[in-house]
Amino acid sequence: MIPDSLFSLPDPISIPVEGELSTYPVGRIFCVGRNYAAHAAEMGNEVDREASFYFTKSALNAVLSGATVPYPPGTENFHHEMELAVAIGKPVFRATRADALDAVYGYGCSLDMTRRDLQVRERNKQRPWHLGKDLENGTVLAALTRKADWSPDDNKRIYHNANGETRQDATLEELIWKIDEVICHLSGYYHLRPGDLILTGTPVGVGPVLAGDFLEGGIDGLQSISLSLI
Template sequence: MTSPLFELPAIPMIPVNGEDNAFPIGRIFCVGRNYAAHAAEMGHEVDREAPFYFTKSPANAILSGSETAYPPGTENFHYEMELAVAIGKPVFRATAQQAWDAIYAYGCALDMTRRDLQIRERNKQRPWDLGKDVENAAVFAPLTKAGDWSPLDATRIHLAVNGDTKQDATLEELIWKLDEIICHLSGFYHLRPGDLIMTGTPAGVGPVVAGDQITGGIDGLDPIRLDLSAAE
C-alpha cells in the first residue's frame, strides 16, 4: 500500500453536547450578505433573487477557546458572528421538509475576515479567497443537536470585543431562512454529513487588533470565544 509522503495537520472535530463522539468537518459553505443591515453597512442592497456563497477550507477551522495570531497581509481584520448549521444526512435538491430533516445540529461560529483584502479583490472582480479563507478564520463552538434547539425568529445573536457589544440582532433578520438556504445550495451540491453552513452575519462588523478577546453567543447555544495574539 502506498504511504503518504508526509502527514497533514488534523482537521478539528466539533464537540456535540450530549454525545461522546464529535462532528467531523467536511466542507464549509458560507452565505454572503444574509442580513439586510449588514449588506447596507457594506454598501450593498439586499438581493432576494438568490443567496450566494463562498467557502472556507476545513484546514482553516479551529474551535472556540482557541488563541490565534493576528494574520499576515492585513491591517483590517474583522469579526463576523454567525449561526452555523451542521448537516447530518445526505440531501440533494431538497424540499423544505428534507432541508429541515438534514440538519443534525446548530452552533455559534465566527467568520474572521481580512476585510481590506476582501474589498480590494472584490473591487477588481476577483475571488475573495485572500480575504475570507484565512488560516484559523473559521471558528466553531460546541454543537447542539437539532432536537434540543430551534432557530426561532426572536432568538438573539450577538458579539462583543473585550466585553463591549458590537453586534446585536435576532434571527428574524435573516434574509434567507435556513431551509431556503439548504434547498438552494443542495441544487448545486450533494450535501452530505460533515458539511457546515455558516448562515451570515448581522450588522456591526468591525476590526480587531492583537490582544483583543472576541466573545459571542446565540441564545440557547454554547457561546464562542477567540483570543488574538500578536502577529507572527
C-alpha cells in the same frame, strides 16, 4: 500494494457536541453572503433577493472556540463576523423546503473572521475573495447542539462582544434566507453530506479587531463562542 504517502496531512477539525462523547468532523464549510440586509448596507452592498450566494472556507483553517491565535499577516483591517452554523447530518440533494430541515444534525455559534481590506480589494477588482476570507484560523467553531434540543426561532438573539463592548446585537428574524431555504437552494448545486457546515451570514455591527483583543459571542440557547488574538 498501497504506496506510502510522501507526507501526512493535518487531521480535519472535529467539533464537540453537547451531551455527547462523539464529535462532529468537519468536511466542507459553505458561507452564505449578505444574508442580513443591515450588514449588506453597512458594507455598501445591496441584497440579491432572487437567490442566496455563497463562498467557501477550508476546514483545515478552522479552530475551536477558546483558541488563542495570532493576528493574521497581510491585513490592517481584520474583522469579526458572528454567525449561526448549521451542521448537516444526512445526505441531501435537491431538497424541498418540506424536508430540508430533516437533513440538519445540529446548530452552533461560529465566527467568520475576515481580512476586510483584502476582501474589498479583491472584490473591487472582480476577483475571488479567498485572500480575505479563507485564512488560517479564520473560522472559529463552538460546540454543537443537536436539532432535537434547539430550534432557530426568529426571536433568538445573536450577538458579539469585543473586549466586553457589544458590537453586534440582532435576532435570527433578520435572516433574509431562512435555514430551510438555504439548504434547499444550496443542495441544488451540491450533494450535501454529513460533515458539511453552513455559516448563515452575519448581522450588522462588524468591525476591526487588534492583537490583544478578546472576542466572545452567542446565540440564545447555544454554547457561546470566544477567541483571543495575540
